[in-house]
Amino acid sequence: MTRDLPKWIDFGLLPLINLVVAFLIAGLVVLLIGENPARAAYLLVRGAFGSGYGLGFTLYYATTFIFTGLAVAMAFHAGLFNIGGEGQAYIGGLGVALVCLSVDSILPWWLTFPLAILGAALFGAAWAFIPAVLQAKRGSHIVITTIMFNFIASAVMVYLLAGPLQKSATLGPRTRDFEAGAQIPKLDWMFSPLGIDLGSSPLNITFLLALVMAFLIWLLIWRTRFGYEIRTLGLNPTAARYAGIPEVRIIVVTMMISGALAGMMALNPVMGDQSRLQLEFTEGAGFVGIAVALMGRSHPAGIIPAAILFGALYQGGAELAFDMPNITRDMIVLIQGLVILFAGAMEHMFRPAVTRLYFSMGFDRAKPEEAS
């Protein structure tokens, strides 16, 4: 019989311990290269949250990671490991760009945006569809196929951006800039009443869309029949078969939702920041989504703070690299790697010790003896 830890330990204390250990080790590395870890930590936190501009960037990155984190979590619940978030986001960007390029001079932004959301979701879902069908019908492992599809997506985008979609050879592989009809609002109206000046940070309404999607995904997974079927399949495929849950349909639809979420990530950089489609705009966000989903325990309420944490690491890290020349961009990647390692891969390292401590200290005595 397994004993459960209370939720505040499971979802609060344990991730916190993992995070602290990751930062302690990162601190050691900072010490090794002859910098002051405390000052580095201060600079990082200040860079991420110390100004409206920094906060704006942190939340801008977080927006991206909420989408990709939700995408990975969605597939996790059906027992599928979608590594293809990167490719799905990339192709999602194509969907966004095609919509924007065709209507940005005709429609106002509030009509373009819903169309772009649709485009992003459809293209992302389509890119997840083929691996999903191969998994459901042929048993081709989704981890392998989605990785392959990342490479294909990358090749397709290079072809398109250096060919049919390219504006001019001098500007490099990218589309033309979007016109006013594809410019979406920033969030200054939301933050300035709070006395926060977001400055030139690209935080935009996609952030609100991400929060709405987090809520909708929670609703879908825990409150609908379809979500129940997804969770059953993910936790016990044999029981799902016993219950008559259509495995093929669940796998395909879940993966398409996952792909749609990853695709919607593209709205943030493509429409919200760069206003054009360019190469490598995803910057590995699809993979960060895996860490975000792991750290957030595949629950939207965990994914949002985890995404903000990674957003802060991105933004604070950039500032830190600027202020401490010894700490390069690679150091920041190292710190992120440590966080991923401790929060994701070695998630359960401290669990046995904490469990033993918790029960040996008799916190559970209040619980009456369960009848066996």
Add this chain to the structure above:
Amino acid sequence: MAETGNVDSRNGSSDDQYAIELVGINKHFGAVHANKNISLAVRRGSIHGIIGENGAGKSTLMSILYGFYQAETGDILINGVKSHIGDSLAAIKSGIGMVHQHFMLVHNFSVLENIMLGAEDGPILNRGVARARAELERLETEYSLEVDPDAIIEELPVGIQQRVEILKALYRGAEILILDEPTGVLTPAEADHLFRILGQLKEQGKTIILITHKLREIMAITDTVSVMRRGEMVATRKTAETTVEELAELMVGRRVLLRVNKGKANPGEVKLSVRDLTVRDSRGVVMVDKVSFDVRAGEIVGIAGVAGNGQSQLLETIAGIRHAESGEVLLDGKPVDVRASADPAILRQRGLAHVPEDRHRMGLVLPFEENECSILGYHSSPTYLNGPFLNIDSIRADAAEKIEQFDIRPPSCRLKTANFSGGNQQKIVLAREMERDPSVLLVGQPTRGVDVGAIEFIHRRIIEMRDAGKAILLVSVELDEIRSLSDRVLVMFAGKVVGERDPATDESELGLLMAGVGADEEVEAAQ
């Protein structure tokens, strides 16, 4: 310290007669006190039974003796000498051998290779093989445990595989043999053979500890029996001086009704009809071979057989989980497309309920809350839905009601399913499948891994369903259960129904049928 001194003073005197003494063993797992101050003395050259319900602490105690776990306090004395058993290697050195419930054999190795495993005698196998072969032959003749040393394990019947496990222990010089639920996978005849072997080993001076939950076996072959309940050793009796009733009461802590009370069956119209059903598994092996039978309203048809003779596949095919190669199934007189499109969800709507054989693998989703498991398979029913949304209030209210009706403990529908005991988990499945008022109920291994108290309850419920006019198909490897519940018994062997008998039929006749001996000509002719 006082205890140790005490033990030392006895050392070398009269208590040489004990092969194993455990003194004051304590072991916790988290807040669970799995072994509470357990003391046990096993006389050399005797067969000592240990019985208790699931979770009583038998396996923990034996794992401590075999070095898998360390006791927090207490001493282990082997032949009167205090020993520290840090791992299973130390246990083997002390002359303890263990035959696990699930065999620890390499399936594509020969018998000889399995026996040698872990005792290869150096990196070059040649010499070791010759020595092992000679030693194995000596052991086989000494204990009349005939096994072909060159046979491949997966080609041997389970009874023989178990013999290999015993030989493996003897090869390592075991003087004390621990057998954990050894008869679970055996036919009655194979079990009898095992008991004869154990008797022989005892005569040769070996000491045997037999862990089981089958009271009949305890009565048949042990000299002494110890009863465990909730981590405590509640009694030790000479087998000759106790009764099945007393042992059952000691195990459960209250009086238990061992016999099932049931009236005469009142069979009505045919509800489930199976005709020439043939099922292959994924490797193409025929698992169910032209099976035909009917189940009528108000009767229980029991399918007896040793595990792995096609019962599981039969049950799963009727339930729509698996597809058949040929044959037909009629549910309430209407055909079910068992060859292609049978779907468990649709069959449920047509009144077929299914208590699967393996509740952990199939019947439950262990990380789910109890109320979520209580709708599995019925989650599309309008009662539980609000459009596409789950009606959480209605689901929980419904689960709470079932918890009350089936006395599921602890009575909390928000508790994780994994945290219920085996018996209560089984009640969750039964409640779900029975409360829907099905017309046909398929029941697989209803009391596997379930404690004695819950068995009584489950059997009573199944009889009640029969009396309410349901057609019930019962599959169980427990012959006692089949005989006491069924109104008719079909015996399956190698995928075929080899005979139909009255449940009152002599046990040895059924046992022989389960081994494929004495199949009915008319049944074979009819097929």
